[in-house]
Amino acid sequence: MKKESWIPKDGVILEKAAQEVVRYEGSAYVLAGPGAGKTELLAQKACYLLETNTSVYPARILAISFKRDAAKNLKERVEKRSGKEFANRFVSLTYDSFAKQIMDRFRLTIPEFYRPSLEYEIVNFYKRDVPNLREEAEEPSEENGWNYYFDYDLFAKTYANERLPLRVDKINSIESWYKYQLWKNYINGKENSSLTFPMISRIAEYLLRSNPKILRAIRATYSHVFLDEFQDTTLIQYDLVRTTFMGSNASVTAVGDVKQKIMGWAGALDGVFNQFKLDFKAKEFEMVLNHRSAPNLVRIQTSIINDMMGGSTVITPSNKWKNEDEGICEIWNFTNASEEAKTLATEIKTWIDQEKLERRDVGILVRQRADMYCDMLINELSNLGIHSRIEDQWQDLLAENFMKYIIDVFSLATTDRGPKAWSRLISNVLSLRGNDETESYQVEKEINSFIVEFKKTIKYESIKVTKKVVEQWLDKILTLIGLDLIKSSYPEYRKGKYLERKVKQTAEFLFYSYEKHKVWYKAIDDFLGTYSIPIMSIHKSKGLEFESVVLLGLEDGAFWNFEKSPEDETFTFFVAMSRAKTRMIFTFCKNRFNGQERSKVNDIYQMLENADVKQFKWT
């Protein structure tokens, strides 16, 4: 297709800056607030590049996101709009999987000291692991004049901040000595190495930097690179991107919102947009529309942005709304937590009934510990016949690459909603096996006869459904689809027992849903969360949106780190409040746990007051 004839997909109308970004050929960065359509812009740009052959065949486009479900969502949008064939050239990965794929693929070129064993374990390294490290290593004698007291927290955050190789001759402090020990122990200390993702990123970066041939090959693969949620990129992640693409022919487009930088605690790089601008000679674009939130919410968000950042940003709601005052934002004050739970449950039920909301249209967010903050609410909702669940574990599991096969086979065997699942499944299997449409008859026959049999098994009443039985069914489904192919097509499954572990977890969760409903078609929906109000931490809500949002516990206790990191915590609050399309409720509960105040988070309340957000006292 000619560039001039291309128009955005699905009837989407892009604002002027977004249209320019789609067609801009150089590297660029796009700053835009919540709901501006940053992710949507990347999907549209991918369609444009592929359909107009601006990304010249057979080059690929690489998109890097933070979360697995975000990467999957982006890929699906491109696939839906441009078709599988084009979408095959759109590679959508997380930072972690990008680094891991490079390391796994070129493992043998890594210098011995840093080369992990073929099978390795992925681990985390926290502050609490530092004492173990100290115990395991034989500490050097104290004659060197070093200060033997060091900050474990800082160490755990920065152990991989330096580029490899570590210089033995530069070991001049207890921290640098332990950094070296950590790499040595984790890589070579046991038969199988243990690696954290920051270590994997560092190894991948080192590998590319020291192997120009491999670097050239990777650069030749990608014509364009997209970086989503760029504000949260860490020093280590950025270093990998820079080594891979700075000075290459790839145009790199980074999108993000500095006001949603919520990974500061995890090392998000300050000033990363400026650094990117210099390194990639990138042009700045700014988008000013908010396609998500109702006008009154956009007004409040804008007031808060201007309080947070200074200046006088203007953000415009989209023109789909009828009135300027559409959108509710309120603070609800409670004295005790059981009243809070009862009131919220009753109100949520009213929203669902009167506004015909689906369960998934309501999002309940907490700063942390959803289990502790929401147990009463979960019970009260359940008393009213509304199921809710803490999404964190499901979110990651449902984004697994093998899940689509399992869900479609299961749905086809247990429900009557056939045609969509059927054509999706066949098309996914054909593409996994590298077959073309002419071979579809054979594949359809094979899968159909499996499903006919599977239906009988599932319906067979005397079968006692247990976790083990479900696990066996899942194994059979994956064997039908092609277990080896699944392993070879998705790099995360190539090594170790990760796939087995995830299949086991799927069986466990499916079984749990089955136990609740005792009929499979309901169990599948339950597993997918169709019947549940999602509850999650603000961090997990990044990139998501809901018709109505409740942020439960805008209190000192929940935002306990506010004094130490006011900026991070304010941005976190801002992420929460910008998830709402039409209703945003904050709650404060005086007697939660051992009593709550709002003095530490007073700045947030002040900003809400400045924006004329009203408070209500319920009890």
Ligand SMILES: Nc1ncnc2c1ncn2[C@@H]1O[C@H](COP(=O)(O)OP(=O)(O)OP(=O)(O)O)[C@@H](O)[C@H]1O
């Ligand atoms: N040009 C557009 N026209 C109409 N709707 C749009 C457009 N762009 C995005 N949207 C819709 O607006 C919502 C927000 O889009 P998206 O998630 O891409 O925003 P974002 O900038 O990534 O948001 P955030 O940073 O808050 O996560 C989505 O429902 C999306 O479908």
